[in-house]
Amino acid sequence: MSALSVPRSGWGTRLRALYAISLRETIKFWHQRGRLLSALVRPVLWLLVFAAGFQNVFGVSIIPPYETYIEYQVYIAPGLVGMVLLFNGMQSSLAMVYDREMGLMRLLLTAPQPRWFLLFSKLVAGTLLSVLQAYAFLFLCLLFRVGLPLSGYLYALPAMLLGGMMLGALGLLLSVYVKQLENFAGTMNFVIFPMFFMSTALYPLWKLEESGATAVYWLARINPFTHAVELIRFALYGQFNGVACAVVLVALLVFFMLAVWGYDPQRGMVKKSGRG
Amino acid sequence: MNKSVTPAILSVSRVSKSYGDVRALDAVSFTLASGFYALLGPNGAGKSTLFQILTGLFVPDQGEAVVAGYNLRTDLVRALACMGVVFQQPSLDLDLTVQANLNFYARLHGLPVAEIRTRTAVELEKMGLSEVAGKRCRALSGGNRRKVELARALLTRPRLLLMDEATVGLDPASREMLLAYVHQLCRERGMGVLWATHLIDEAERADGVVVLHKGKLLALGTPAELVQASGQASLLATFLQLSGQPAAETGATLKAI
Numbered sequence: 001m002s003a004l005s006v007p008r009s010g011w012g013t014r015l016r017a018l019y020a021i022s023l024r025e026t027i028k029f030w031h032q033r034g035r036l037l038s039a040l041v042r043p044v045l046w047l048l049v050f051a052a053g054f055q056n057v058f059g060v061s062i063i064p065p066y067e068t069y070i071e072y073q074v075y076i077a078p079g080l081v082g083m084v085l086l087f088n089g090m091q092s093s094l095a096m097v098y099d100r101e102m103g104l105m106r107l108l109l110t111a112p113q114p115r116w117f118l119l120f121s122k123l124v125a126g127t128l129l130s131v132l133q134a135y136a137f138l139f140l141c142l143l144f145r146v147g148l149p150l151s152g153y154l155y156a157l158p159a160m161l162l163g164g165m166m167l168g169a170l171g172l173l174l175s176v177y178v179k180q181l182e183n184f185a186g187t188m189n190f191v192i193f194p195m196f197f198m199s200t201a202l203y204p205l206w207k208l209e210e211s212g213a214t215a216v217y218w219l220a221r222i223n224p225f226t227h228a229v230e231l232i233r234f235a236l237y238g239q240f241n242g243v244a245c246a247v248v249l250v251a252l253l254v255f256f257m258l259a260v261w262g263y264d265p266q267r268g269m270v271k272k273s274g275r276g
Numbered sequence: 277m278n279k280s281v282t283p284a285i286l287s288v289s290r291v292s293k294s295y296g297d298v299r300a301l302d303a304v305s306f307t308l309a310s311g312f313y314a315l316l317g318p319n320g321a322g323k324s325t326l327f328q329i330l331t332g333l334f335v336p337d338q339g340e341a342v343v344a345g346y347n348l349r350t351d352l353v354r355a356l357a358c359m360g361v362v363f364q365q366p367s368l369d370l371d372l373t374v375q376a377n378l379n380f381y382a383r384l385h386g387l388p389v390a391e392i393r394t395r396t397a398v399e400l401e402k403m404g405l406s407e408v409a410g411k412r413c414r415a416l417s418g419g420n421r422r423k424v425e426l427a428r429a430l431l432t433r434p435r436l437l438l439m440d441e442a443t444v445g446l447d448p449a450s451r452e453m454l455l456a457y458v459h460q461l462c463r464e465r466g467m468g469v470l471w472a473t474h475l476i477d478e479a480e481r482a483d484g485v486v487v488l489h490k491g492k493l494l495a496l497g498t499p500a501e502l503v504q505a506s507g508q509a510s511l512l513a514t515f516l517q518l519s520g521q522p523a524a525e526t527g528a529t530l531k532a533i
Binding site for chain 1: 355356361367369384
């Protein structure tokens with residue numbers, strides 16, 4: 001008779017689970033090389049086409065962290081890094097919905113690990129891929145001679161990790177409520193576009209206020225994506241934006257805890273997901 | 277199936293679950309030791325709901341379930357560590373190879389690298405899958421995919437194996453092979469298997485049968501005990517009698533079974 005299982009516990013087993021989930025996400029990403037291409041084409045188009053076209057329309061005055069006048073391309077680069085992270089965060093939501101439809105979600109949720117840890121592992125795995133793609137975009141910025149300080153590439157790492165985790169947590173939360181892949185278009189319309197356009201990714205806050213778009217100004221101010229972009233913007237210049245960091249951190253915790261709550265069969269939305 | 281001489285691997289006590297006004301499980305209680313047990317019931321009997329509760333995906337409205345001494349409400353992680361599950365709905369990552377699917381599962385369950393290597397090799401060989409280990413699951417036949425799922429569930433040497441209508445969609449030869457292999461595992465490893473099915477011939481070969489109908493536990497015992505107690509000639513006739521289906525429904529039920 002073979003020895004039967006003895007429950008394993010502790011951080012060793014958890015780290016193996018984290019590794020398993022990260023490795024799977026990486027393998028899947030490697031199989032879908034078009035994902036990297038599409039993740040880069042989008043911001044590059046904005047950088048080269050949109051920024052070139054609107055260079056003279058959107059004048060940017062000297063505002064922190066900038067110490068001199070800058071080109072519009074330089075202004076929107078951190079916003080486009082945020083865009084890469086935002087789309088990847090939503091991609092992880094899409095992957096969760098796909099896994100649910102394919103039955104893989106059950107496999108994940110029945111693993112002998114605390115559910116919060118399984119979701120945290122998904123979040124970490126998705127964020128690492130997001131940051132990798134954000135760096136690929138920053139590398140293209142270098143090729144296109146967008147004047148970002150080289151040291152900023154290193155300083156921006158913790159900011160991108162935090163921003164990526166916050167947006168990934170939002171993706172996890174959305175995956176609780178998005179029941180079918182077909183509903184994902186709604187996520188684009190109701191989450192990605194409003195978050196991106198009502199932020200400082202494309203124009204600074206004072207511009208919104210000056211133009212009289214007060215409602216948009218206030219929405220942009222409370223939009224956590226704004227703060228993720230500002231955190232990255234400041235970090236690229238070796239500066240720390242405490243308010244942005246605090247907002248991103250709080251948003252990350254709130255989104256993640258709500259996602260864990262949503263995936264708890266006793267309390268969350270998953271229990272309402274139909275008969276077995 | 278109470279066997280006082282062997283410790284209980286699964287104990288379900290007055291478990292109830294409703295979806296709105298529909299009572300999917302109604303105060304279901306039974307205890308299983310090691311051996312092969314068929315959970316017999318037609319579609320909608322509550323088998324899948326019971327499996328979702330036993331795997332922690334759903335929480336019962338009332339009642340308790342204990343796996344290998346671990347209460348699912350208070351010690352879910354340890355209980356899950358003692359279980360292997362083959363779901364009714366396929367749950368392989370079709371884009372990954374057979375080996376990668378097994379590795380993913382083993383790591384998820386916290387097995388060390390050396391054990392993963394030996395155990396995956398053993399299970400793949402036993403299931404006759406060694407040659408397709410490097411193939412993506414998408415390229416496998418339905419029967420082989422099921423075998424991979426079973427090999428995967430066995431990697432952790434579970435004390436309790438849950439099989440939720442695992443033979444649905446398999447050809448007769450694959451079905452027979454799977455059934456025979458799981459029976460053999462029961463004997464070799466001394467584990468408990470709860471095999472949900474609506475196929476009478478699968479239930480007839482079990483050490484014990486748990487009959488579920490419309491969320492209620494109708495009977496439990498060995499196939500011979502159930503037949504004898506009902507005074508019928510076969511397990512099929514016993515099941516029809518237990519579920520109280522009128523003659524008009526019998527034809528449809530027979531088809532299903």
